[in-house]
Amino acid sequence: MYQKANSLIQLNKLQDAQQIYQEIISINPKHEISLQKLGDILLNQKFYLQAQQYYEKFISINLNNSIVQFGIGECLRQTYQYNHALQYYLKAIQLDSSNKEFFYYYDSQFQQKQDFKCKDHPEKPALFWCKSIDCNENRIFCLICQKQNKHIKHYNGDVFSIDKLNEFLIEKLKSSKGFISECELQMQSTIKSYNKLISGLQYKFCGLENKINQFEVYQKQQVLDSLIRQDEFMNYLKHNLEGIQQKFQKTIDDLFIKLELHLIQYQITDQQIKLNQNEYQKGISLNIKNEQNEANLNI
Ligand SMILES: [Zn+2]
């Protein structure tokens, strides 16, 4: 059936092919290639919303197809959702950075969106960008800025032409994945330790009520000893872990604010903005509370 549909496409009998792919999907709704082909056919015929639906079904099964990500980008661009389209072009590039077409559409969309002008001289096109870590000027700037020597201290080596900017951003974005997975690894190893501790505790103390009658004397002795020393253990936990855990949490909350994760202005939903603001408020009130506690302790 699938072969037949493919040969119909080659004969340009798109509607017949479309029907066969639809039949395949009615039998197997997760048939990836048929979902993709249906998206392609509909996109070709300018049925953008329908095409997008099939592509989206595809990515709900498989996120790693650059052509499908690009296809959604196209559907969005054709329906004037430029910002949204950019995200999908970027995903396509991340999956396959060798495809020049992806870059072309990404760049042209990006340029249009940004209308790249200098912030200090809004009538002038931005021509340069600066990557110096010590730079306090606008990082994206025009010829006048350059003549005013705003970036003179680090001009050599840190200032580049604007057409090299996307390349740099994409390269950096790729490397930030390493940073995120580092965070994830840290979190996982902490969780692993906690899980080990908790399951050990459960094994030691839980579900013994029904078994206690059948225990040998030496087993009862062990339970008795453990239970008597339970308070000692709780105190140990309180004194050693609680403080570290609070400090740990504070470090992470501070990092959230330090990295300005609550101020991100791209790729973010309203829901996330609200959440970030709440986190930020929580962070502030926590800091105030801590300062007060410290002040109280110092009295
Ligand atoms: Zn600079």
Ligand SMILES: [Zn+2]
């Ligand atoms: Zn300027």
